[in-house]
Amino acid sequence: MTALMLEGILLTIITAATPLLFASIGELVTERSGVLNLGVEGMMAMGAVIGFAVAHTTGNVALGVVGAILAGMAMAALFGVVTLIFVANQVASGLALTLFGLGLSGLIGDAFVGVPGAGLARVSIPVLSDLPVIGLLFRLDPLTYLAIAITIGVSWFLFRMRGGLILRAVGDSHTSAHALGYSVIRVRFMAVLFGGACSGLAGAYLSLVYTPQWTQAMTAGRGWIALALVVFGTWLPRRVLVGALLFGGVSILQLHAQALGVGVPSQFLSALPYLTTIVVLVIISRNRALVRANTPAALGQSFVPDR
Amino acid sequence: MELIRSGAGSAGPGRQRPDSAPLLRAIGITKMFGSFTANDTIDLTIRPGEIHALLGENGAGKSTLVKILYGSLQPTDGSIEWKGRPVGISSPSAARKLGIGMVFQHFSLFEALTVVENIALALSDRKSRSALSREIETISAEYGLPLNPNSVIADLSVGERQRVEIVRCLLQNPELIIMDEPTSVLTPQEADDLFLTLDKLTARGCAVLYISHRLEEVKRICHHATILRHGKVVAECDPQKETAARLATMMVGAEVRSLTADIPPPQNARTRLAVQDLSLPKPHPFAVALHAISFEVKAGEVMAIAGIAGNGQGELFDALSGERLSDGAATVVIDGKACGGLGVTARRKLGAAFVPEERMGHGAVPRMKLSDNALLTRHATGDHLLRGGVINPEASRQLAERISRSFDVRKGAPDPEAGSLSGGNLQKFVVGREIDRQPGVLVVSQPTWGVDAGAAAIIRQALIDLARSGSAILVISQDLDEVLEIADHVAVISKGHLSPSRPTSGLTREEIGLLMGGVGEPTMTGRGAVHAG
Numbered sequence: 001m002t003a004l005m006l007e008g009i010l011l012t013i014i015t016a017a018t019p020l021l022f023a024s025i026g027e028l029v030t031e032r033s034g035v036l037n038l039g040v041e042g043m044m045a046m047g048a049v050i051g052f053a054v055a056h057t058t059g060n061v062a063l064g065v066v067g068a069i070l071a072g073m074a075m076a077a078l079f080g081v082v083t084l085i086f087v088a089n090q091v092a093s094g095l096a097l098t099l100f101g102l103g104l105s106g107l108i109g110d111a112f113v114g115v116p117g118a119g120l121a122r123v124s125i126p127v128l129s130d131l132p133v134i135g136l137l138f139r140l141d142p143l144t145y146l147a148i149a150i151t152i153g154v155s156w157f158l159f160r161m162r163g164g165l166i167l168r169a170v171g172d173s174h175t176s177a178h179a180l181g182y183s184v185i186r187v188r189f190m191a192v193l194f195g196g197a198c199s200g201l202a203g204a205y206l207s208l209v210y211t212p213q214w215t216q217a218m219t220a221g222r223g224w225i226a227l228a229l230v231v232f233g234t235w236l237p238r239r240v241l242v243g244a245l246l247f248g249g250v251s252i253l254q255l256h257a258q259a260l261g262v263g264v265p266s267q268f269l270s271a272l273p274y275l276t277t278i279v280v281l282v283i284i285s286r287n288r289a290l291v292r293a294n295t296p297a298a299l300g301q302s303f304v305p306d307r
Numbered sequence: 308m309e310l311i312r313s314g315a316g317s318a319g320p321g322r323q324r325p326d327s328a329p330l331l332r333a334i335g336i337t338k339m340f341g342s343f344t345a346n347d348t349i350d351l352t353i354r355p356g357e358i359h360a361l362l363g364e365n366g367a368g369k370s371t372l373v374k375i376l377y378g379s380l381q382p383t384d385g386s387i388e389w390k391g392r393p394v395g396i397s398s399p400s401a402a403r404k405l406g407i408g409m410v411f412q413h414f415s416l417f418e419a420l421t422v423v424e425n426i427a428l429a430l431s432d433r434k435s436r437s438a439l440s441r442e443i444e445t446i447s448a449e450y451g452l453p454l455n456p457n458s459v460i461a462d463l464s465v466g467e468r469q470r471v472e473i474v475r476c477l478l479q480n481p482e483l484i485i486m487d488e489p490t491s492v493l494t495p496q497e498a499d500d501l502f503l504t505l506d507k508l509t510a511r512g513c514a515v516l517y518i519s520h521r522l523e524e525v526k527r528i529c530h531h532a533t534i535l536r537h538g539k540v541v542a543e544c545d546p547q548k549e550t551a552a553r554l555a556t557m558m559v560g561a562e563v564r565s566l567t568a569d570i571p572p573p574q575n576a577r578t579r580l581a582v583q584d585l586s587l588p589k590p591h592p593f594a595v596a597l598h599a600i601s602f603e604v605k606a607g608e609v610m611a612i613a614g615i616a617g618n619g620q621g622e623l624f625d626a627l628s629g630e631r632l633s634d635g636a637a638t639v640v641i642d643g644k645a646c647g648g649l650g651v652t653a654r655r656k657l658g659a660a661f662v663p664e665e666r667m668g669h670g671a672v673p674r675m676k677l678s679d680n681a682l683l684t685r686h687a688t689g690d691h692l693l694r695g696g697v698i699n700p701e702a703s704r705q706l707a708e709r710i711s712r713s714f715d716v717r718k719g720a721p722d723p724e725a726g727s728l729s730g731g732n733l734q735k736f737v738v739g740r741e742i743d744r745q746p747g748v749l750v751v752s753q754p755t756w757g758v759d760a761g762a763a764a765i766i767r768q769a770l771i772d773l774a775r776s777g778s779a780i781l782v783i784s785q786d787l788d789e790v791l792e793i794a795d796h797v798a799v800i801s802k803g804h805l806s807p808s809r810p811t812s813g814l815t816r817e818e819i820g821l822l823m824g825g826v827g828e829p830t831m832t833g834r835g836a837v838h839a840g
Binding site: 162165166168169172173175176177179180181182288289292293294295296297 | 379398399400403415416417418419420424427428429433459461591
């Protein structure tokens with residue numbers, strides 16, 4: 001195997017992992033505040049179609065990315081109003097959001113099917129990008145850098161900053177947080193909006209970088225994988241990063257294995273990323289103390305302030 | 308052993324109510340919930356530097372009044388003056404800004420966060436985490452409240468959680484501290500330390516509004532007492548000039564009956580609960596491992612396990628109830644049957660019953676009705692609550708009703724959700740649910756925590772009566788008065804080791820208290836040195 005081929009595989013793994021990372025970091029913040037938003041897939045689809053449409057009509061990919069963020073946030077705001085202000089069931093509302101997002105994106109994207117997209121140029125960091133093999137880590141597209149920056153930023157915010165402490169407190173016990181005088185609804189609404197923005201980015205990455213075009217339902221279940229990765233990563237950003245790379249890695253490697261024609265049924269290879277995820281999830285969940293310490297205790301519970 | 312202290316610090320007899328201008332005056336406070344009057348034109352005056360007792364039974368309106376003073380509830384009528392100026396206390400943070408702090412009875416802590424994070428959340432100024440940790444360590448050393456700032460709350464015992472609440476409150480430099488049942492989970496020595504803390508606070512001019520059921524304690528430390536009954540102020544007095552019995556009579560409005568345990572425990576009775584060489588590793592890093600615990604409880608007797616919170620009581624309870632299985636079957640023997648490997652229901656079927664310490668969430672499901680909660684522990688033990696696997700709702704309703712009647716559980720609806728009951732009433736229900744079964748072996752943890760004097764007497768009498776009818780009873784308690792009142796034998800648990808058991812007759816509070824503090828063993832907290840001083 002040549003170094004070039006290895007680089008190619010590594011690159012595809014990273015590009016496969018990036019949309020998962022965006023979506024799951026956003027959902028992680030949402031869930032840490034105690035809100036379970038199952039609408040990630042729908043928000044991603046809307047991000048993908050609006051991102052593509054804006055980039056195509058204006059010819060400016062950066063504007064497309066901004067459009068995708070706003071689309072994701074608009075979907076999240078809808079979810080927030082329904083679940084936080086009108087106290088609807090979060091699971092049902094999240095599922096509805098996914099169905100709504102997939103349908104609406106299909107409708108909007110009808111005009112863009114088969115249109116070639118612009119794509120996003122890679123950014124090379126001088127000197128570092130000339131290093132052998134790891135040099136490719138410094139020749140990535142700007143959105144991947146953004147995903148890594150967001151992951152580090154979220155980790156820092158959650159565990160080093162007062163705002164993150166308040167967010168975790170709200171997700172642990174909304175009654176105690178309310179008793180101390182924190183606005184549970186406001187904190188949760190902002191967390192939901194952040195989750196929406198990240199899902200929008202994940203969608204934009206799919207339609208502007210990964211495969212620069214729009215096809216209906218192009219999110220292909222990645223929103224659901226992102227949801228699983230949050231649990232898999234026990235609500236810790238660094239573990240979500242590992243999980244995204246692992247899932248991306250296994251799904252790319254199994255493609256190569258299929259291409260090389262190993263004597264294993266292709267259906268099994270296609271299932272491999274999911275199997276790996278489940279196995280690792282089980283292994284991680286064995287450490288009960290860690291899972292208990294990081295699971296937001298108020299996850300999925302509606303909050304109504306009394307009197 | 309020259310470590311026994313005479314009373315708590317300066318808490319001698321000559322306590323004078325300070326004769327200064329009022330710090331807080333509540334005038335004609337009335338609070339209605341629908342048509343129910345929880346507080347009826349209550350007047351209350353608190354002066355700087357005094358410890359003001361607020362006495363009353365469960366449901367007398369103490370909690371409602373306190374919530375109004377702390378801003379969690381708004382009064383229907385009446386006004387509040389703070390240092391002579393009328394104020395509206397619209398929220399807890401408004402109360403904290405005025406200088407009113409509160410130590411809650413039902414703790415308002417975040418389980419998944421550390422001590423220092425919990426405290427940081429309650430403070431408005433943004434200090435660095437390490438500076439705050441140092442401040443916590445200073446305050447906890449100064450006031451004798453040992454705490455590790457980096458422990459996670461979920462791993463702390465009830466007593467330790469209360470320390471977090473107290474330290475959190477002290478860090479806000481309050482001028483009035485409201486304390487709801489602060490000593491109910493402390494050992495006598497810990498309580499004495501708390502009283503020293505209160506003395507230090509009052510010497511600086513801080514006032515304390517002190518809610519307690521323990522009248523001896525109120526007599527000892529409080530300068531003034533306001534007594535509530537059915538939402539009204541029925542008396543104000545100097546508690547030192549009253550007897551405990553008179554205070555109790557004012558609270559209840561009738562005489563509180565004293566316990567009768569005239570019949571001594573039978574001699575040479577058979578052993579019903581035996582624990583032999585029970586050792587278990589820590590279930591999580593902050594728990595306590597159990598080390599070779601052995602004891603037995605005979606038919607007809609009450610045995611108590613005393614100890615400071617967090618010394619292995621919870622772990623021992625889990626091993627006895629079958630929530631955690633032990634390796635050797637013979638480590639736990641119920642009525643001659645080795646059951647170390649049997650689960651909770653199997654042990655119940657052998658005639659055992661269990662009441663855990665945490666009534667909400669562990670002893671009862673808050674969002675389920677009382678009848679459903681009755682079903683949860685009683686379904687397998689011959690009460691005909693199930694017919695061919697199908698729930699018989701009428702039978703469980705009748706059972707819940709019977710328990711409520713015999714243990715005087717006061718509830719707003721015929722079959723309310725467990726979470727809607729006050730703490731004391733729910734405690735009566737969860738204890739009553741197991742006693743009602745007439746179990747052969749009863750293991751009960753903190754049977755009267757947060758329960759008023761009248762209800763505690765009912766529960767303790769029921770425990771003694773059950774024992775004298777031939778059951779073996781194990782009480783895990785931190786309340787020494789309770790231990791001395793009801794137990795025939797007592798052993799002390801300390802860092803997962805259990806002392807040999809001793810008959811309670813002839814033991815004094817101080818002797819058990821010193822065993823509880825682990826005196827005689829090498830200690831890490833240096834409590835022994837504090838006590839020698």
